[in-house]
Amino acid sequence: MTNWGSDGIGFINCDLTVSLVRLPRGERIGVEADDHLEADGISTGTATLHDADGPFGVAVVTAVDNSRALIDFTEQEPVTFREA
Numbered sequence: 179m180t181n182w183g184s185d186g187i188g189f190i191n192c193d194l195t196v197s198l199v200r201l202p203r204g205e206r207i208g209v210e211a212d213d214h215l216e217a218d219g220i221s222t223g224t225a226t227l228h229d230a231d232g233p234f235g236v237a238v239v240t241a242v243d244n245s246r247a248l249i250d251f252t253e254q255e256p257v258t259f260r261e262a
Contacts, residue, residue: 196227198235206230209237219243 208228215222219242227235 192239192241195238196235197238198227200234202227202229202234204230216243 206229210226210228212224212226221239221241221243223239223241225237225239226233227237
């Protein structure tokens, strides 16, 4: 979430750390991008994880610059979810 821009994904080879205060409830999880910082080809981003009861954890991502070969998902069909 925090490495996506209007032109695609500018950072790759991500390491992800997830910290939870409780297990998620239900089948759906929301991700809210909170912050993105970058310097000298390294980035870090934070996101809050939500379920129907509210926030339950955070994710921290670190990555390296890939702006010369952006990964562009704008031409893909949008992902749709259906009720189970």
